Amino acid sequence: xxxxxxxxxxxxxxxxxxxxxxxxxxxxxxxxxxxxxxxxxxxxxxxxxxxxxxxxxxxxxxxxxxxxxxxxxxxxxxxxxxxxxxxxxxxxxxxxxxxxxxxxxxxxxxxxxxxxxxxxxxxxxxxxxxxxxxxxxxxxxxxxxxxxxxxxxxxxxxxxxxxxxxx
Amino acid sequence: xxxxxxxxxxxxxxxxxxxxxxxxxxxxxxxxxxxxxxxxxxxxxxxxxxxxxxxxxxxxxxxxxxxxxxxxxxxxxxxxxxxxxxxxxxxxxxxxxxxxxxxxxxxxxxxxxxxxxxxxxxxxxxxxxxxxxxxxxxxxxxxxxxxxxxxxxxxxxxxxxxxxxxx
DNA sequence: TATTGTTATACTCTATAACTATA
DNA sequence: TATAGTTATAGAGTATAACAATA
Numbered sequence: 001x002x003x004x005x006x007x008x009x010x011x012x013x014x015x016x017x018x019x020x021x022x023x024x025x026x027x028x029x030x031x032x033x034x035x036x037x038x039x040x041x042x043x044x045x046x047x048x049x050x051x052x053x054x055x056x057x058x059x060x061x062x063x064x065x066x067x068x069x070x071x072x073x074x075x076x077x078x079x080x081x082x083x084x085x086x087x088x089x090x091x092x093x094x095x096x097x098x099x100x101x102x103x104x105x106x107x108x109x110x111x112x113x114x115x116x117x118x119x120x121x122x123x124x125x126x127x128x129x130x131x132x133x134x135x136x137x138x139x140x141x142x143x144x145x146x147x148x149x150x151x152x153x154x155x156x157x158x159x160x161x162x163x164x165x166x167x
Numbered sequence: 168x169x170x171x172x173x174x175x176x177x178x179x180x181x182x183x184x185x186x187x188x189x190x191x192x193x194x195x196x197x198x199x200x201x202x203x204x205x206x207x208x209x210x211x212x213x214x215x216x217x218x219x220x221x222x223x224x225x226x227x228x229x230x231x232x233x234x235x236x237x238x239x240x241x242x243x244x245x246x247x248x249x250x251x252x253x254x255x256x257x258x259x260x261x262x263x264x265x266x267x268x269x270x271x272x273x274x275x276x277x278x279x280x281x282x283x284x285x286x287x288x289x290x291x292x293x294x295x296x297x298x299x300x301x302x303x304x305x306x307x308x309x310x311x312x313x314x315x316x317x318x319x320x321x322x323x324x325x326x327x328x329x330x331x332x333x334x
Numbered sequence: 335t336a337t338t339g340t341t342a343t344a345c346t347c348t349a350t351a352a353c354t355a356t357a
Numbered sequence: 358t359a360t361a362g363t364t365a366t367a368g369a370g371t372a373t374a375a376c377a378a379t380a
Binding site for chain 4: 064071092093
């Protein structure tokens with residue numbers, strides 16, 4: 001295995017972020033696998049907790065495409081963690097509710113996730129840790145230079161939709 | 168658009184890293200698009216600079232599968248930025264060399280990338296910036312809690328390779 | 335006509351398998 | 358037999374398009 005030195009990667013911000021994101025995602029996926037859910041399941045499940053959102057609203061909050069949401073909900077419903085209920089006001093829509101089991105799983109998952117975060121951030125001294133999170137929020141949060149929701153570079157290309165950008 | 172508050176995202180380390188990685192990647196892709204190369208092209212191109220590595224060695228250093236490397240090299244060669252030369256010692260292998268144009272592009276790209284990094288990190292005061300990078304390296308670098316090369320969670324699953332793990 | 339959720343499908347990315355030519 | 362690079366293709370993820378029911 002080829003390993004780059006710490007000095008070398010310090011100047012490669014892309015690498016640092018990519019690696020941090022991937023490695024943490026891998027740890028999260030592994031940690032949540034014991035509960036038989038994916039990070040995305042957890043994301044949707046927590047946001048559905050209030051129990052008054054439609055599938056579409058939930059998709060928007062969780063930053064998922066509505067078709068991706070269908071797949072996610074199929075899984076959650078199949079696993080007995082969430083339920084689709086007809087919306088009284090709009091018979092096209094469906095309210096998403098977490099089941100008792102779903103709430104239990106979310107609670108356990110919360111503990112697991114906190115443990116992972118704690119474990120990861122433990123390498124930073126208390127004070128440095130706070131400063132680190134502050135900096136990250138400054139970069140990623142509202143009005144930060146990395147807050148922009150630029151078009152996903154990875155998304156399937158639109159069907160040649162030429163010269164209709166600023167029209 | 169739904170926007171989570173800075174307070175809320177501060178506790179969501181996964182989100183912070185994912186967003187930072189994605190947003191920076193988007194900026195990089197956009198910035199490098201003017202030079203008609205992708206971040207991966209740049210990565211390979213710089214590492215090929217010494218000009219004495221085979222395609223396989225290059226793939227290992229750039230952390231790419233050898234088949235992905237083929238595609239990348241096809242692009243680079245098609246764009247006239249790199250060249251495949253038969254290896255004198257091993258007629259199966261090919262040495263990858265950057266062309267004059269390739270070196271020019273790398274140089275320009277280096278400037279572009281430094282500009283993006285500078286622009287992004289500019290929101291952090293000088294001292295905080297150094298501490299931030301130190302912390303990131305501590306997390307991601309050698310022996311850090313996020314240095315592990317766990318199996319890519321996104322990779323196509325192996326063809327059911329059961330119970331042959333620790334055998 | 336517009337919108338919610340669904341199904342079918344297309345596209346991107348990356349890796350495994352099979353192959354050719356060397357070693 | 359094993360390895361370097363290639364080609365073909367499969368798998369995973371996510372999005373667009375078309376559709377049914379309803380607004």
